[in-house]
Amino acid sequence: MKQVKFQIGKNGLTAGVIESLNNAFRTKRMIRVSLLQSAGRDREEKRKIAEELAEKLEGRFKFTIVGFTIIMKKIGKT
Numbered sequence: 001m002k003q004v005k006f007q008i009g010k011n012g013l014t015a016g017v018i019e020s021l022n023n024a025f026r027t028k029r030m031i032r033v034s035l036l037q038s039a040g041r042d043r044e045e046k047r048k049i050a051e052e053l054a055e056k057l058e059g060r061f062k063f064t065i066v067g068f069t070i071i072m073k074k075i076g077k078t
Contacts, residue, residue, distance in 0.1 A: 004031045010038035018056050033070040
């Protein structure tokens, strides 16, 4: 199974990033999102990005932050 990875940089969460993630979650249940250091350095900034991402995506998600990576898992059906 091919792993799906995305990167978020200094431009943050753009409409294109949200659309690409929504498309990827149609076929995958777990995706890794790498945060470049220009996106946020401290843990609180990374948590805010992850929460905003989970809110903007279609569906319900839980996330785990490991270093500069957000691991997003879709929960529930569809």
